[in-house]
Amino acid sequence: MSFPSADLVSAVYQLLPGFITAWIFYSLTAHPKKSPFERTIQALIFTAIIKLLVLPLSWSFIWLGSYGWTIGVWNQDTSFIVSAFFAIALGFLFSYFANTGILHANLFPLISATKRTSHPSEWFSAFNEDKCFIYLHFKDGRRLFGWPYEWPDHPDEGHFVILRPEWILEDNQRAPLSLTLKMLIPAKQVRMVEFEKDENDPTYDLDQLQKSTELLLNLRKDDDE
Structure with missing residues (x-):
């Protein structure tokens, strides 16, 4: 039985925060899951975003530690735990944006970024x-x-x-x-x-509705004949 190489295990470990974010996103939204290759690319992008959040935080803690303000040692395990925390937070955040469409409805039109919605269809x-x-x-x-x-x-x-x-x-x-x-x-x-x-809609007209209903009924009678 063959086992994955050390390089493959290391690569998966590095991309794990991105996979966590992607897993939460697809679990909480109606977006269809992509192909394995596309999901790997998404995990890579999510991991890059998480790294951009973790690195400044690690530098800040190391800088504070140099002045005696320390609560522990920043090592690989600490980095992974913080990355996992950001991965979970980003997963819920991106899911919220996708389900509510708040960015596509309010922010993106202001800068003419897109006319698309955040929904899958x-x-x-x-x-x-x-x-x-x-x-x-x-x-x-x-x-x-x-x-x-x-x-x-x-x-x-x-x-x-x-x-x-x-x-x-x-x-x-x-x-x-x-x-x-x-x-x-x-x-x-x-x-x-x-x-x-809705009856409270300003364009709702009961008289027009009755006329439309009569026309549709007459049309159906003509089709039956």
């Missing part, structure tokens, strides 16, 4: 930003209304967890499922997701 961005009731349009023509308690990270896998579900009938009337606590819907069965506008 438009699918995830729509569900994350708009907290509202939805209509699930099934591939077989059925429609379901309800509150998305949970939703899949990707449109082709996972399930929707729908609270307060109501079936939408042919005449556009709703049939509440009063005895149903929640419904688990496979994402593969859903053709389209419709987000309901």
Whole structure:
């Protein structure tokens, strides 16, 4: 049985803080995991950032120690412990930025850095930003209304967890499922997701809504004929 070489073990040890940051990031966000090579590059980048944080700290402690202010010895073990602490902190920090989009929404537009969001896809961005009731349009023509308690990270896998579900009938009337606590819907069965506008939205017009409903019902009747 062959064992990894000492150089390989040393390289993994050096990149371990970066791998810790990457592991936390992918565990707490919906971003898909990259290939092994890309993850190694990310770990290298994270490790470089952590080194930039650890080195000034080590210099500061060594400088304070030269004046008699010491709480211990700065050695390889100390450096690893501090690096692991920064790795964990950065993992949670980058996850927070990715999940909230605070940098992409507030800081980056000010400096015209990017128009992209921090979310992995438009699918995830729509569900994350708009907290509202939805209509699930099934591939077989059925429609379901309800509150998305949970939703899949990707449109082709996972399930929707729908609270307060109501079936939408042919005449556009709703049939509440009063005895149903929640419904688990496979994402593969859903053709389209419709987000309901809030009644407090300034563009919400009840008269216009009724006219649109009548037009859609007439259109459906014409299609059936």
